[in-house]
Structure formats: C-alpha cells, structure tokens
Amino acid sequence: MKEEIIIAGFGGQGVLSMGKILAYAALMDNLEVTWMPSYGPEQRGGTANVTVILSDSPISSPILDSYDTAVILNQQSLDKFEACIKPGGTLIYDSYGIHRAPTRTDITVHRIDAMEATFEMESAKTYNMVVLGALLKIKPLVPMESVIKGLKKTLPERHHHLIPMNEAAIIRGMQLTE
C-alpha cells in the first residue's frame, strides 16, 4: 500500500495541520509516513501545500511530480495541481470560490461543499477536519480511531476538550460525499 497525496489551498485554511493529523493517524496505524510542507513566508491569504505519503514500506522521495490523490481548496491550487494527478487518480475539491471547474476525464473527481458545511456548522476553525472527513470517506486510508489518536498527539493537552468538536466535523465531512 502506498498513497501519494497533495493537499493545497490558502494559508490559514489548515492545510498543513490537516496533513499533519493524517500523517499522525498513519503513524498510529504503523505506516511509514512523510509530511513535506511548502515552507516559506506563507501566511493567511497566500497559498500553502503539503505532500503527505503513506506507505507500508520505506519511502524514498518526499517530493513528487505526480500524486494518487489531490485535495484542492482554492482555484490557484486547482490550476497548479490538476495536471499532476496520476491517470486513474482522485481529485477532491471544494467548490467554494472555484470558477474554473476541473476538466480531466481520466481521473475520479469529487466535488465537496466543505466550506458551505462549515458555515452551517458555525465552526470555521474545523473546516480542515470537514475536508479530512470527506477525504477519508472517499479514500479510507486510516481508521477513525487512528485519526482521534492523531488529534490527541497533535493538539496540546489544554486543547483536548476540542477533540469531540473536531470528530463531529470529520463525521460531517464524511456525509458530504456518497
């Protein structure tokens, strides 16, 4: 098993931390994992992306030119990464703010309305967990209990009371897609 994933969007959307929680969950599942951010002076409003690789064998390059799965949260990232998905791969994108829809026909495309769902839930900070839920529904890479373990590892203990809220957001995200 090997899954090469790019998660890309605006800085501030929680792209890096979503990747981190996914990576931690995979670690809890005894998988090999790399988490490679586009690091730099990114800030709210700029673009940010992270490459996460999960594998049951040692991982060579943490930097990739093509991906099994792309999770795309803004137009710039869609423009940049749509062409980099492997034939037969998966594209998951949030429709919010997208004015040029994806055109590839050799990949599976899932449109999710995660931003809208987050507005309905009135918890903007769990947006990335809604997206993670949708990803895990489409690609059951790691079980929910590993994600919760991952959340516990990622969040400082003083924030552990927020875990149920994040879990609810993940479940909401799972309902966004068939």
Add this chain to the structure above:
Amino acid sequence: MEEDVRLMKGNEAIAHAAIRYGADGYFGYPITPQSEILETLEAEMPWETTGMVVLQAESEIAAINMVYAGAACGKAVFTSSSSPGVSLKQEGISYIAAGELPALIVNVMRGGPGLGTIHPSQADYFQATKGGGHGDYHLIVLAPATVQEMADFVTLGFDLAFKYRTPAMILADGMVGQMMEKVVLPPARPRRTDEEIARQCPWAVTGKPATRKPNIMTTLELDSYQMERNNERYQRTYRLIEENEVRYQEYYTDDADYLIVAFGSIARICLKSIEEARKQGIRIGLIRPITLWPYPYKTITGLSKRIKGILVVEINAGQMIEDVRLAVEGRVPVYHFGRLGGIVPNPNEVLDAFKHNFPEAQ
C-alpha cells in the same frame, strides 16, 4: 517504548536527540530554515531537567565562540545555523579545529550565495568539506537523508568529535530540516559529571589540581617549527579518520550499468528516479555518501571500473562532482545535474537529466 516513536521535523529531532544525548549546552541564533532547533530546545526547557544550557546568543559569531569555550572545558556543546550564519561561524570553527576540541555544528543549508533564499540547497558542500575557515583543517561532515538520521547523527557527531577531538558537522538542507517523518529517539542518558569529564578529557580546562600542569587552550603558536608539529599532529588525526570513519550507503549497485551519486535528501529523490528507470529497463545504482568528509573515494573508484557512466545530482552548480571525478580518475564520463538557489528537482527531472546525459542507456 511506544512513546519514543514520534512524528517530527528534522530540526525538532536534532533538538530532542541532543537533550537525550546528555548535551551540556546549545548556543545559537535563529535563522530559517533551522529555527525549530532553538525553538524546540526553548520549549523543552532542558535546563529544568538535565541541566543543559540553552542560550540565544547575540549573533552567530558569539554562539560559535561560546561553543569554543564550552568545548575547551570538555563539555558536549553544539550550535546550529543556516548557510549565511554558518559563514559567520567559520573563524570560530577554524579555532576549534586548531584547538583540537570536540564540538558539533549543524548547518541546515539554504539557497545562496549571499542572504539568498530560505529554501533547500546543498551549495555549502565546498565550505563544509574543503575548509571553510582558514588553515589546514577538516571537519567530520555527516549528511543526513532522513529525520531519523537527523536524530542519529547528533549522537554519532558528538561521539566522533570526542573520539578524535575534532569538530563535526551535520550538513543538512531545508528539506530534511522541515519535513516530518517517523523517528525513534535515542534513549535518554544523563549528562556527564564534572568528575567524568575530568577523567575522560584530561586535556580539558576543568580546574587545575596541584598534581598536574595547567591545560592551556590556545591556537596561537609563534614558533613556526612548533606550529608545523601541531599541523602534523592534526594531519595524523585526519588520516586516522579517513581510514576508519568513511560511511556511505549503496542501492542497486550489484547489477548497475550506470551510477547516480547524491547526498542527503536529494539521494532519496534520485532513488525514486532510479526505481522508475529500472521499470524502463535502465539499470542505475545509487551511492549515497553519508560522510562527505572523509569521502568514500575507494568505493566510487571500485565501481567506476565496471560501470559506463556517472551522474552526480546535487542542488548546487557542481561541487561534490569534483570528489567523484577524483575517485573516477577519468575512467568513465561524469556529468552533473543540479538546480540552484533553493529549487529542488523532482524525480522526473532527475531521470530526464540522466537520459539527456546518457542517451545510449535507453
């Protein structure tokens, strides 16, 4: 034991490994892409647990001279910076080498020259392996490719530095500093006591008892004949290190027709290129030097007698390629591929570069 398997950045792994090694002190000044080393040490507050000193100095130059002083006292001390900051430290590093003192220096390289970019680079290879500071000296240079090696090379670097009484450097890049991977941290051990240091480091400045002459640490020697003898002693140490401490990793070399030589995180990108090439029937092997000094010349010389050509891949304009060419002695063509200024090539670009240089391989 499950507690010791963590997911962390390479920079964080260095900080945790140093505390667990029983390091006595860290002196540094923040610079991207390695600031998490200082940040993690500050957050862990080892001064409350092991008694390790963590100090943000007023500059890189101050930090390396604090390391010089700590090392003179036989303490396990280290500093870290990124390329422009490591340039500032070079005078101090030369003094530490001349003083025959153990110390660890971490360089998480970024694109240069000048203040450059904050993105990954390997353009300080010459500086790390060919001197950097003035005078005839060498550093033991370790090139980590994984977060695990970032942790492991803290232990290895300190151990080698103390074994040979010479400074060691971890030459990493922004990629392995910033990426997160699974890491198993070394077991924690206590810092050495003053008595242990006095016993294990009889050369150190530990407070002179009446029973011995003072240990004087100086790099100034106005008698050139004595300075020549000092230099001969340094060189004997370097020959010993060259004989005993060469480290490298080989992949797919058994049946290889061609070789890629790459170090650090770039070697991992090349490994993916090689796996793709092998699917296409092109048999490439990989040599990843782990010690950049001492360099695995003999291994590359041996392999050059049974392969058709070598591509050296490094994110600089061509530095390690000089050492590969020294080893190959003109037997086969040696070409270079690199990106500059902080750009990291992807596996596809590396394979394209290989095919461009060796069109007959397809």
